[in-house]
Amino acid sequence: MAHRVYNFSAGPATLPLPVLQTVQEELLDYHGEGMSIMEMSHRSKTFDALTVEAEARVREIMGFSDDYQTLFLQGGATAQFAAVPLNLITEGKTGEYVNSGSWATKAIKEAEKLGKPYRVIASSEAENHTYIPTDFVVSPDAAYLHITSNNTIFGTQWQAYPDTGDVPLVADMSSDFYCRRFDPNKFGLIYAGAQKNAGPSGVTIVVIRKDLLERSPANIPTILNYKLFAEKNSLYNTPNTFGVYVVNLVMKWIQDQGGIDKIEAINRQKAQMLYDRLDASDFYRPHARKDSRSIMNVTWRCPTEELEKKFVEEAKQYDLVGLKGHRSVGGIRASIYNAMPVEGVKRLVEFMDEFERKFG
Incomplete structure (x- = not known):
C-alpha cells in the first residue's frame, strides 16, 4: 500500500481510506458504465440516481425531515456569505450575526458590502476570539441569526446551539458538519464547504428549510439563487459531479461506522x-x-x-x-x-x- 501520513491540515483534509480506495477502484469505470464519473453527463440517469442518493444520505444521517432540501452548490462558504443575505433578508428585515472569529467576520463584511441591513449582536473579537459569545438577545423580527458553528483558526466551537424561536437560525458548519449529533429542527439553513468532514473541495452542501426558499428574490444572481437550484435539484448548471460522488461515499462511510x-x-x-x-x-x-x-x-x-x-x-x-x-x-x-x-x-x-x- 502507498505510504500514508497523518494529515492534520484544516482543509482540504484527510479523507477516509475506504472512500479513497473506492474512488481508486471506480475511477476508470463507474458501475459498469465504461467511463469515469468525471466523464459522465450530469443529465444522465446514472448521475441523477447518485444525486438523489447523496441528497437523501445528507439528510438521513442528521435526521433532517422532508421539510428540508439538500443543495449541492459551488463557490464554497465564501459564496454563501453573499447568498444568505441576498436570499433571506426581505424588505424591512435585518440579518443578525454573532462574530466568533475570522469566518464570521467575512460573512458580516459580505452583508455590509452588499448594502444589506445587518447587526452584530455579540462578538468575542475583543478577547482574540478565545471563546464563543452566548450572551445576546435575538430580535424577534430579524431575518435570521447567523452563526459560525466551529472556528478552525481559533479552535472554538458552539457547545449548544441557541434557541432563536421563529427567527431562522443560519449556520456555517463548514468545519464541523457531521462531527456530532444536534437537533436539526433548530435550523433554517446550514451550509458547509465539504472539504473538511464531508468530501473534497469544490462542492458546498446547503440544507435549507423549504419554506425559506420562497424568500429568494428573482433579481439576484442566478448562481446564488436557492429557489432556482432547489427547483432543478442542484442541476440548474453543471455541478461538481466528482465532488457530489465523493460526498455520497463519505456519507456512506459515516453510516458504515455506525x-x-x-x-x-x-x-x-x-x-x-x-x-x-x-x-x-x-x-x-x-x-x-x-x-x-x-x-x-x-x-x-x-x-x-x-x-x-x-x-x-x-x-x-x-x-x-x-x-x-x-x-x-x-x-x-x-x-x-x-x-x-x-x-x-x-x-x-x-x-x-x-x-x-x-x-x-
Whole structure:
C-alpha cells in the first residue's frame, strides 16, 4: 500500500481510506458504465440516481425531515456569505450575526458590502476570539441569526446551539458538519464547504428549510439563487459531479461506522486525548477557553515562535503533517476531523511528550 501520513491540515483534509480506495477502484469505470464519473453527463440517469442518493444520505444521517432540501452548490462558504443575505433578508428585515472569529467576520463584511441591513449582536473579537459569545438577545423580527458553528483558526466551537424561536437560525458548519449529533429542527439553513468532514473541495452542501426558499428574490444572481437550484435539484448548471460522488461515499462511510453517534464518540475521545495533554503542563498553552473548546480543531502555542517552527518541522519525521497554525494567528493547530484515526492522535500526543522532554 502507498505510504500514508497523518494529515492534520484544516482543509482540504484527510479523507477516509475506504472512500479513497473506492474512488481508486471506480475511477476508470463507474458501475459498469465504461467511463469515469468525471466523464459522465450530469443529465444522465446514472448521475441523477447518485444525486438523489447523496441528497437523501445528507439528510438521513442528521435526521433532517422532508421539510428540508439538500443543495449541492459551488463557490464554497465564501459564496454563501453573499447568498444568505441576498436570499433571506426581505424588505424591512435585518440579518443578525454573532462574530466568533475570522469566518464570521467575512460573512458580516459580505452583508455590509452588499448594502444589506445587518447587526452584530455579540462578538468575542475583543478577547482574540478565545471563546464563543452566548450572551445576546435575538430580535424577534430579524431575518435570521447567523452563526459560525466551529472556528478552525481559533479552535472554538458552539457547545449548544441557541434557541432563536421563529427567527431562522443560519449556520456555517463548514468545519464541523457531521462531527456530532444536534437537533436539526433548530435550523433554517446550514451550509458547509465539504472539504473538511464531508468530501473534497469544490462542492458546498446547503440544507435549507423549504419554506425559506420562497424568500429568494428573482433579481439576484442566478448562481446564488436557492429557489432556482432547489427547483432543478442542484442541476440548474453543471455541478461538481466528482465532488457530489465523493460526498455520497463519505456519507456512506459515516453510516458504515455506525452513524453519527459513533462518529461523535470517537471525535470526543480524540479531542480529549489532546486537551488532556495540553492541560498536563505549562509548556503548551491552549488558545481556546475551556468552555468553548472545539473537538475538530485544537489550537495551542509553544513557549516561543522558534519552537513552534521546530515543532512543525520535527513532527514531519513522525509522519505528522499539516500542524502549522493559520497565518493570521500562528501557533500549532491539529485538525482532527472524522477521518483522522485515533492512532494519529495517539502518535501526536507521543510526539508532544517527546518534544517537551527535549525542549521543556
